[in-house]
Amino acid sequence: MSRLVDAYFALLKALIALLLAAMVVLVFGNVVLRYGFNSGITLSEEVSRWMFVWLTFLGAIVALREHGHLGVDSLVRRLPLWGKKLCFVVSYALMLYAIILLLVGSWQQSLINWDVVAPASGLSVALFYGVGLVFAISTIPILLGGLYRVLSGRASEAELVAIRESEEEDVDEIQRRHLAEREGFDGVALGRRAGGVS
Known part of the structure; x- marks a missing residue:
């Protein structure tokens, strides 16, 4: 199971790199075409914007797993063990709540926009909102796993400070x-x- 999870996150990192490379090619290519040849790639702006949104959400999934998000831990580090556990559980419960709201909203927006096509690319706008579904489905197990480790007593004290x-x-x-x-x-x-x- 661990290998499968590691492979999934390796795939996410590869997708992030590909999206970034494609964005650079589209945006830089469009600039060169506009200023050098008075033409351009019609779908460049729209597709690169969608790629940026996907890249941001996929990067947030990887950062959550690696505890790479920004945060302030100066108070939590000074708390006793039970205080650290309480802060961890409350913060993870709030994140779960926010992600469930995001999941429901992304699902509803994907359904509403399933038949709506983007003006430049002709792609379904549901693809734009679908990244919220991918993000929620990927991050809920991470948060539940962290909560389980803390509530079952398997987490070390260092893990209770969820910022690296x-x-x-x-x-x-x-x-x-x-x-x-x-x-x-x-x-x-x-x-x-x-x-x-x-």
């Missing part, structure tokens, strides 16, 4: 490496002095 501060972790790691290298260098220098090597 990569910049701080990177700075700490760089400082640790620098100190280790410095201590290693000083140790080598001391060894050489003790051995009479200048």
Whole structure:
């Protein structure tokens, strides 16, 4: 099951990269055609806008799984264990509620706009609203899994702070490496002095 989930998220990352590349080609190509050849790609603006919306939602799915969303954890880190658990459960319950609202709204908008076609591309506008369905169906299991781990007592205290501060972790790691290298260098220098090597 874990391999299947990892494969799904690898597919999402590949789709994000493809959408980004296609957006660059469409927008840049349209600019070159307009200013260089006084023509353009008719569906460029509409399709690139839709791609941007899909790219944003797919990126949000990946970020939720990797705890990469922005947040403030200065208060939560200072709370006792039961406070961290309470904040985690309340925040995840609120996110679930918001995503269920998004799921219902996206479903209704997809049904309403199923037969409506976009003016430039001729695609169904339901495709535009369908990203909300993909987002909700992908993120609800992530949130339910996190809630289950906390409520069953399987989550560590570090997992209760659902924000990963990569910049701080990177700075700490760089400082640790620098100190280790410095201590290693000083140790080598001391060894050489003790051995009479200048």
